[in-house]
Amino acid sequence: MFAVISDVHSNLEALTTVLADIEERGIGTIYCLGDVVGYGPNPRECLDLIIEKTKWCVLGNHDYAVFYEPTNFNYGAEQASFWTRFSLEAEAEAAKRNRRWSFLGELPMRQSLNIKLGPDTSMIDFVHASPRKPINEYIFPDDVYTNPLKVRILFERVEHICFVGHTHLPGVFLDEPDFYMPDELDNVYPIVDGEKAIVNIGSVGQPRDKDNRASYVYVEGNEVHFVRLEYDFETTAKKIRAIEQLDSFQAERLRDGR
Numbered sequence: 005m006f007a008v009i010s011d012v013h014s015n016l017e018a019l020t021t022v023l024a025d026i027e028e029r030g031i032g033t034i035y036c037l038g039d040v041v042g043y044g045p046n047p048r049e050c051l052d053l054i055i056e057k058t059k060w061c062v063l064g065n066h067d068y069a070v071f072y073e074p075t076n077f078n079y080g081a082e083q084a085s086f087w088t089r090f091s092l093e094a095e096a097e098a099a100k101r102n103r104r105w106s107f108l109g110e111l112p113m114r115q116s117l118n119i120k121l122g123p124d125t126s127m128i129d130f131v132h133a134s135p136r137k138p139i140n141e142y143i144f145p146d147d148v149y150t151n152p153l154k155v156r157i158l159f160e161r162v163e164h165i166c167f168v169g170h171t172h173l174p175g176v177f178l179d180e181p182d183f184y185m186p187d188e189l190d191n192v193y194p195i196v197d198g199e200k201a202i203v204n205i206g207s208v209g210q211p212r213d214k215d216n217r218a219s220y221v222y223v224e225g226n227e228v229h230f231v232r233l234e235y236d237f238e239t240t241a242k243k244i245r246a247i248e249q250l251d252s253f254q255a256e257r258l259r260d261g262r
């Protein structure tokens with residue numbers, strides 16, 4: 005049994021809520037798909053928790069932006085990444101500061117597991133964004149209608165299952181191509197032999213599917229379970245509004261889930 009979380013975006017209230025739920029379910033292994041930082045007010049605390057609680061994490065575009073440079077970011081996202089950098093640099097304790105920077109600088113682009121799920125053994129890949137461009141490519145639900153060729157080509161890079169985040173829109177892509185929202189699957193996707201899937205696990209700290217609850221998945225046997233959890237987004241929003249360099253839109257979107 006393991007949990008997969010993604011796109012925390014420096015949202016401590018959402019992250020602690022999700023970690024508590026994972027612990028309550030008795031799940032000991034957590035993998036993270038990146039974008040630990042960016043947008044939100046608590047990069048230090050979120051990095052410390054991810055370092056402590058997850059088995060590994062892959063590199064997201066916002067982690068890249070903070071450690072290297074923002075690429076193709078809008079003004080608000082760029083400002084947030086500069087502020088995040090400032091906040092990490094301003095840490096007074098050198099050991100903590102260096103630990104967080106080392107973590108960001110050593111994040112791999114991809115992880116893979118060859119794992120027995122129920123009766124079958126599956127190859128599972130984990131990337132932040134897409135199997136073709138692991139850090140930056142968006143795979144949107146609409147792509148199955150507007151750009152089916154793109155989705156088919158992406159599936160050529162998938163051996164069996166690929167977990168992604170990045171769009172903050174949870175759901176399952178099949179190679180037909182097709183897309184299913186978690187609701188349409190009763191929040192469970194069964195991994196079966198011979199059916200490829202790209203599973204978007206949604207975002208812990210900035211959901212964008214008009215549902216403001218934190219999103220993550222856990223895998224039990226061969227089933228991927230989608231979970232949504234209410235958390236105290238008002239507190240996160242208040243912290244964002246108190247930091248001048250963070251756009252207040254980053255606070256409003258938490259309430260609306262956009």
Ligand SMILES: [Fe+2]
Pocket residue numbers: 011013039064066170171172
């Ligand atoms: Fe993200």
